[in-house]
Amino acid sequence: xxxxxxVSGSALAALWxxxxxxxxxxxxxxxxAYVIPGAQKLRLLTPRATSEQTAPAASDSAAAxxxxxxxxxxxxxxxxxxxxxxxxxxxxAPGLPDLPAEVETKAPPRPIEDPSGHAxxxxxxxLLRVERKDPKAIARIxxxxxxxxxxDLVTGTLRRQLQGRFGDAGHGYMPIANPWPGYFxxxxxxxxxTEWTVSRVVGPFAPDGLYGLxxxxxxxxxxAAWSDFGTAKKGTFGVSASxxxxxxxxxxxGGSFEVVIDxxxxxxxxxxxxxxxxxxxxFEVPDGPHEFEVRVxxxxxxxxxxxLERDVPGVVLDSIxxxxxxxxxxxxxxxxxxxxxxxxxxxxxxxxEFGLNEAADGFAYPMDRYKETSxxxxxQVRKAVPNAxxxxxxxxxxxxxRGTSVVSRGVMPSxxxxxxEAAFESGCAFFDTFDAMGGVGSMATWVLRGxxxxxxxxxxxxxxxxxxxxxxxxxxxxxxxxxxxxxxMAAASARVAPAMSGATGMPxx
Numbered sequence: 001x002x003x004x005x006x007v008s009g010s011a012l013a014a015l016w017x018x019x020x021x022x023x024x025x026x027x028x029x030x031x032x033a034y035v036i037p038g039a040q041k042l043r044l045l046t047p048r049a050t051s052e053q054t055a056p057a058a059s060d061s062a063a064a065x066x067x068x069x070x071x072x073x074x075x076x077x078x079x080x081x082x083x084x085x086x087x088x089x090x091x092x093a094p095g096l097p098d099l100p101a102e103v104e105t106k107a108p109p110r111p112i113e114d115p116s117g118h119a120x121x122x123x124x125x126x127l128l129r130v131e132r133k134d135p136k137a138i139a140r141i142x143x144x145x146x147x148x149x150x151x152d153l154v155t156g157t158l159r160r161q162l163q164g165r166f167g168d169a170g171h172g173y174m175p176i177a178n179p180w181p182g183y184f185x186x187x188x189x190x191x192x193x194t195e196w197t198v199s200r201v202v203g204p205f206a207p208d209g210l211y212g213l214x215x216x217x218x219x220x221x222x223x224a225a226w227s228d229f230g231t232a233k234k235g236t237f238g239v240s241a242s243x244x245x246x247x248x249x250x251x252x253x254g255g256s257f258e259v260v261i262d263x264x265x266x267x268x269x270x271x272x273x274x275x276x277x278x279x280x281x282x283f284e285v286p287d288g289p290h291e292f293e294v295r296v297x298x299x300x301x302x303x304x305x306x307x308l309e310r311d312v313p314g315v316v317l318d319s320i321x322x323x324x325x326x327x328x329x330x331x332x333x334x335x336x337x338x339x340x341x342x343x344x345x346x347x348x349x350x351x352x353e354f355g356l357n358e359a360a361d362g363f364a365y366p367m368d369r370y371k372e373t374s375x376x377x378x379x380q381v382r383k384a385v386p387n388a389x390x391x392x393x394x395x396x397x398x399x400x401x402r403g404t405s406v407v408s409r410g411v412m413p414s415x416x417x418x419x420x421e422a423a424f425e426s427g428c429a430f431f432d433t434f435d436a437m438g439g440v441g442s443m444a445t446w447v448l449r450g451x452x453x454x455x456x457x458x459x460x461x462x463x464x465x466x467x468x469x470x471x472x473x474x475x476x477x478x479x480x481x482x483x484x485x486x487x488x489m490a491a492a493s494a495r496v497a498p499a500m501s502g503a504t505g506m507p508x509x
Contacts, residue, residue, distance in 0.1 A: 004484030012457075028244035032269050056242040064203020068219060073234070075178040075192035075227070082186050083156045083461060102436075105450070106469035110436040112305050112391070112478050113420070117232035119429040123349040123389035130166045130313045138169045138309070141317045142213070142345055144330065148458060154353065156186035157468025159317040160237055164477075167314025171238045173307040173345065174465040176227050176294070180217040180323045187238030187307065189291065193274055196225050197304075201332040202324045212278065212304025213341040215322045220257070229306055230291030241308040244296055247344070248303045249313040255298040259283060262290055271301055278304070280343035287311070307345075318345065327354040328373035330346055330368035331380070333387075339384035347388045350381055352428075355395025356457055362411045371418040378426035390428035393471065394419050396445040396463075397434055399456040406444040406456065413440065429478075431471055 102109040112121065129137035140164075143155050163169070174185055177192035181202055199206035201215040211217050220226075246259065246269070254271030261283060263266075267279050267437035283292070287310055294306070309316055322329070330338075342350070358370065382390060394416045398409050416434045423430040437446065446452035452465030457466060 014136065020259070045146070048427070058183075060363065063371070064205060066207050067197050067204040068197035069204050070197055070503070071177055071192075071194040071446065072181050073178075074194055075183075075190055077189060077191065078184055081151065081184045083160075083465060088464050102470075103466055105451075106466055106473065108436065108470040108474040110470075110475045112430050112431050113424075114429040114478070115424055116427055118476060119427055119481070120349070120389045120391065125167060126348045126480050127315075128322060128483065130315070133313050135487070136311060137313045137447060139166065139315045139348045140346055141171075141175075141315070141349045141351060142320060142342065142347040143317055143351040143353065144320045144322070144327075145325045145351075146325050146356050147321065148271065148356065148464060149319050149353065150180060150323045151182065151184045151187045151321070152319050153459070153461065153464035154319060154468040154471070155319035155321075157432045158472050159315070161469065161472040162315040162317065163237055167287055167312060168240070168310065169209070169312055169314030169316045170241055170307070170309030173213055173233075173305055173318035173320070174213050174229070174318045174471055175216050175305045176218045176303045179214075183317065183321070183323075183336060187232045187235060189233060189412045190228070192227040193225060195222060196220050198226075199331045201322060205332065208276070209332060210249060210276065210278070210302075210337045211333050212337075213318070213345060214305050215325070215333070217249075218303050218488070220296035220301045222292045222302065223296055225296040225299070226300070227294045227303075227306075228291065229294075229308070231289045231308065240288050240310055240370045241285065241290050242289075242312075243282060243284045244292060244308045245282045246282050246303065246306050247278065247341075248281045248301065249276055251302065255296065256300045257294055257296050257301045258392070260293040260295070262292070268297065275396060280344055280346070302503070304341075317346075324357060326358050326365075327352060327377055328370075329454075330377050331373065338380070342381065343383045347385055349389040349391060350385065351391045352378070352395060353393040353395070355419065356398060356417055357412055359395060359398040359409050362409065363414075365390055367411075367414050367418045370415070371422050374419065374422040376426060376429060378422060382426060390423075390426065392419055392423035392428050392429045394435075396437055396452075396459055396467065397439065397441070397446075399441075399443040401456070408440045408443065431474055433467055433470070436470055437467070 112120070123139060123141075126137065126139040130139055141162075143149065145155070149155050159172075167331070171185070171188045173189060174188065175183075177196050177198070179198050196218040199211070199217050201211055206217050229244070231241050246257075248257075248269070250271050250273035252272070252274065254273060256268055256270045256272075258266055258268050259281070262285075267281075267283065271279075273279075294303070307318070358365065378390070379390075397412060399406050400409060401407075412434060416432060420430050420432070437443075443452050443456055445458065446463055447454060447456060451457050451459055451466060457496055
């Protein structure tokens with residue numbers, strides 16, 4: 001069977017029924033409103049869109065202008081976009097294809113691959129410290145990805161699973177406002193005005209290449225620019241914090257902003273400086289529910305993001321979703337600035353989950369060039385935080401309609417192979433989502449079973465939850481082996497003689 005395996009019979013008929021065609025036609029019209037100049041008024045995917053309505057991927061950022069974009073809508077609380085505490089997979093029904101048992105049980109069909117045997121040592125060693133309840137032992141994950149992460153899918157599940165087992169040490173990093181309509185984070189409360197302007201690694205570009213940790217930078221020029229953040233109002237996760245930080249650019253001519261904590265404590269921050277430097281102000285509060293406001297007093301204030309944490313042993317996961325991004329777009333960042341941003345977060349592991357937009361590029365971007373640029377980005381991050389573990393996660397299958405058939409994009413096997421090679425050469429571990437979900441032809445089946453969206457690119461909320469569970473369980477499978485095999489001694493040895501050209505190291509005690 002070729003890489004463009006066909007889906008046929010009753011399953012194909014169900015997918016391409018008149019109702020399904022109508023949905024896809026509507027999606028095409030919506031997408032056109034985002035790429036046709038002057039059609040802005042027709043855009044429907046504002047922040048009122050649900051997590052099932054991911055906006056079209058941006059084109060290659062090389063064509064994007066330098067400058068700033070005005071935010072379309074206010075950032076607001078969107079409880080309807082939250083991943084439910086319990087996500088059930090649709091059982092098989094007449095006319096629907098069967099799925100592997102691993103989908104319903106959420107057991108990982110594939111293990112995490114790590115030829116070095118040490119790519120995750122730093123992360124696992126910190127998890128051991130967390131389990132021992134060592135004071136201030138926090139396993140921080142910085143997880144980069146594309147539009148899937150921009151609505152906290154996969155990462156939302158992974159964060160909850162890790163925090164459910166090891167402890168909730170805080171929600172982690174978030175941008176000052178929504179960089180795109182429909183951007184979302186689970187288990188936290190966020191609001192912001194439209195008076196911020198934004199530059200992004202996917203365009204419009206910041207002329208100096210300073211985007212902070214999240215690939216986006218915001219400028220507020222008046223008191224009308226404000227952002228509010230807080231712990232989750234309900235639920236199990238994210239309901240407490242004992243400190244938070246605001247990251248901004250200290251710069252010549254910088255203005256000031258004030259932070260109001262729980263409506264009664266005010267502190268002022270002056271962003272003026274002799275030279276541009278990524279800076280951070282940290283505020284400590286009693287462990288519990290809190291909210292805080294960031295308001296521009298005098299512009300310009302250039303801000304990047306904020307984070308919430310707790311001074312308790314546990315896990316923090318920074319979900320860094322960049323809509324329309326390819327992995328190579330991270331190289332738009334100024335090298336020294338991005339290194340400082342990573343170092344300020346002190347990650348125990350950095351994760352990269354890209355490929356949906358690269359799949360749409362097909363072979364127009366050659367695979368040898370793709371591997372080369374991926375290695376450059378991975379190498380840059382490994383150099384910035386050499387003591388952090390590294391994991392590369394392959395994208396899910398993506399497909400297109402050709403005539404009466406639904407076929408996987410022909411580039412998928414080559415793309416995943418290039419990712420695996422780049423990961424191993426960089427000393428990173430690798431999880432093959434594409435193969436785990438069934439490989440070539442699997443997205444059509446996932447759509448029919450409610451695990452994939454009608455765009456044949458993104459998993460649904462249910463499908464993303466399955467993928468997140470797979471990654472978590474695959475991590476725990478390796479962690480169990482690490483613990484049972486004398487992981488502390490192995491990791492100590494890796495500190496002295498790091499495997500894979502220094503790619504593996506140990507967190508500072």
